[in-house]
Amino acid sequence: MDSTVTTGTDENVWGGGNQPLGASYGKLMMWFFIVSDALTFSGFLAAYGFSRFKFIETWPVADQVFTHVPFIHGNFPMYYVAFMTFVLIMSSVTMVLAVDAGHKMMKNKAILYMFLTIIGGAIFVGSQAWEWATFIKGDYGAIETKGGRILQFVKADTGERAALADFAKTLPGERVAQENKDGVWFYGEGSLPSYSLNEVTEGFRANPNILIRTEMITEDGEKTLLTREESLAKIKDGKLVVEGANLVRNEYGSRLFADFFFFITGFHGFHVFSGVVINIIIFFNIILGTYERRGHYEMVEKVGLYWHFVDLVWVFVFTFFYLV
Amino acid sequence: MSHEHKLEIFRGLLKFKSNTQKIWGVLIFLTIVTTVEVALGITKPHILVTTTIIGMKLLNWIFIILTLVKAYYIAWDFMHLRDEKSSLRRAIVWTPIFLVSYLIFILLFEADYIYNVFKDGFVTWNF
Numbered sequence: 094m095d096s097t098v099t100t101g102t103d104e105n106v107w108g109g110g111n112q113p114l115g116a117s118y119g120k121l122m123m124w125f126f127i128v129s130d131a132l133t134f135s136g137f138l139a140a141y142g143f144s145r146f147k148f149i150e151t152w153p154v155a156d157q158v159f160t161h162v163p164f165i166h167g168n169f170p171m172y173y174v175a176f177m178t179f180v181l182i183m184s185s186v187t188m189v190l191a192v193d194a195g196h197k198m199m200k201n202k203a204i205l206y207m208f209l210t211i212i213g214g215a216i217f218v219g220s221q222a223w224e225w226a227t228f229i230k231g232d233y234g235a236i237e238t239k240g241g242r243i244l245q246f247v248k249a250d251t252g253e254r255a256a257l258a259d260f261a262k263t264l265p266g267e268r269v270a271q272e273n274k275d276g277v278w279f280y281g282e283g284s285l286p287s288y289s290l291n292e293v294t295e296g297f298r299a300n301p302n303i304l305i306r307t308e309m310i311t312e313d314g315e316k317t318l319l320t321r322e323e324s325l326a327k328i329k330d331g332k333l334v335v336e337g338a339n340l341v342r343n344e345y346g347s348r349l350f351a352d353f354f355f356f357i358t359g360f361h362g363f364h365v366f367s368g369v370v371i372n373i374i375i376f377f378n379i380i381l382g383t384y385e386r387r388g389h390y391e392m393v394e395k396v397g398l399y400w401h402f403v404d405l406v407w408v409f410v411f412t413f414f415y416l417v
Numbered sequence: 418m419s420h421e422h423k424l425e426i427f428r429g430l431l432k433f434k435s436n437t438q439k440i441w442g443v444l445i446f447l448t449i450v451t452t453v454e455v456a457l458g459i460t461k462p463h464i465l466v467t468t469t470i471i472g473m474k475l476l477n478w479i480f481i482i483l484t485l486v487k488a489y490y491i492a493w494d495f496m497h498l499r500d501e502k503s504s505l506r507r508a509i510v511w512t513p514i515f516l517v518s519y520l521i522f523i524l525l526f527e528a529d530y531i532y533n534v535f536k537d538g539f540v541t542w543n544f
Contacts, residue, residue, distance in 0.1 A: 113504075114501075114502055114504060114505040114508075115501065115502040115505065116501065116502075116505055121505075124505070124509055127509075128509055128512060128513060131513050132513055132516060132517070135513065135516075135517040135520065136520065139517070139520045139521050139524050139525075140524070142521065142524060142525055142528070143524040143525065143527065143528040144528070145528070146524075146525050146528030146529050146532060147528040147531045147532050147535075148532070148535075149529075149532055150532075150536075156458065156459070170458075170459060171455055171458055171459055172455075175451060175452075175455040178451055179448065179451065182444065182447050182448070182451070183444070185491065185495050186440055186441070186444045186495075188495075189440045189494075189495050190437065190440060193436050193437055193440070238544065239544055240541070240542055240543055240544035241542075242542075242543055242544075309543075312467065313463075313466065313467070314461065314466045314474070330544060397496075398496055401491055401492075401495040401496045402496070404491060404495070405488055405491045405492065405496075408484055408487050408488055408491065409484060409488070411484075412454075412480050412481065412483075412484040415458070416454055416458045416477075416480045417477045417480050417481070
């Protein structure tokens with residue numbers, strides 16, 4: 094193991110100029126930032142773990158939530174996130190290669206690899222935006238009970254999820270969204286869901302093929318499916334129609350799941366975004382020959398550390414949001 | 418910055434000729450680990466889901482351990498902690514490990530207590 098003790102007699106320890114840790118000032122400061130940022134992310138993920146253990150029996154199952162791949166219809170749990178993970182690891186690799194090229198003072202290679210890193214980061218941020226949009230839009234719709242629990246619908250014969258549109262009745266004489274002009278103190282309301290609670294309930298009663306799935310997780314790790322009789326009793330608890338997810342309501346289950354999803358992946362996405370911006374700055378600096386004149390490419394290495402850190406965080410976010 | 422790289426991974430089991438080659442080697446390893454994770458996540462083998470160790474499914478333990486393995490190789494080879502002085506490496510690695518383990522222990526213990534209050538206490542929440 095390398096020793097860190099500086100014993101040179103000609104060296105003044107506090108006079109500057111020596112590096113006990115063998116790393117430059119800038120690199121050490123980057124590590125300071127990374128360690129503190131790692132602690133911030135750990136705080137978020139630990140808080141997520143807290144809420145999850147609190148509602149361990151009713152937490153949403155990730156591969157029933159994230160089931161979409163762009164441009165393709167059907168049920169593909171996890172494939173797209175796996176792709177995103179791979180893109181980010183790949184862009185991490187091109188970043189190391191850029192750092193390596195920088196060490197060898199190969200300008201053109203460093204430019205190429207920085208460019209590929211930026212492209213990888215952009216694909217990742219774009220994918221995350223798509224993932225958010227899909228999550229916010231929702232796919233099947235659900236009913237929220239008086240106690241704030243979510244009831245989802247399943248077709249009894251195939252076991253597939255049933256969308257509200259599959260069975261809800263269209264009843265005449267529905268109310269329209271209220272607007273600001275309807276009352277002096279009224280500021281308007283959010284968009285109404287596609288179906289009213291009454292339409293969903295009546296449609297459910299009329300269609301014997303639809304069963305209710307509750308949030309409760311069985312021993313096999315699946316959500317509990319009620320029988321038709323239990324479902325008919327349970328639908329009476331319904332209070333709201335929920336479509337999609339936001340910070341207040343969430344058709345996938347526990348609303349804390351959506352809150353943490355937006356907060357943690359959003360915070361990570363912001364890191365990726367800033368990483369891409371910084372990478373672009375470095376990219377142009379390399380093209381302009383700044384580091385060639387400076388005599389070393391340490392700046393690429395420092396930014397590389399940040400970029401790898403973003404990848405490192407994603408590995409944990411991926412595990413705790415999509416796998417576990 | 419012309420320090421030399423340590424070119425061995427898996428405790429010397431695998432030696433690479435150049436730094437570039439090592440990077441690609443680590444990428445292949447990380448890709449394999451991610452593929453295994455996703456495959457396990459999609460198939461969810463029954464035995465791994467039903468077995469629990471210290472209050473958590475065996476499958477989840479596998480995911481967490483594989484994640485830490487990936488984190489190790491990202492930090493050691495991509496962030497080249499392997500090439501840094503051991504004092505710097507230890508300062509960077511052990512500080513978060515110590516603080517985060519403490520935080521996780523406290524929070525998860527407390528969360529489990531609240532779960533039991535919801536479950537056994539006189540609180541109605543599922544209606």
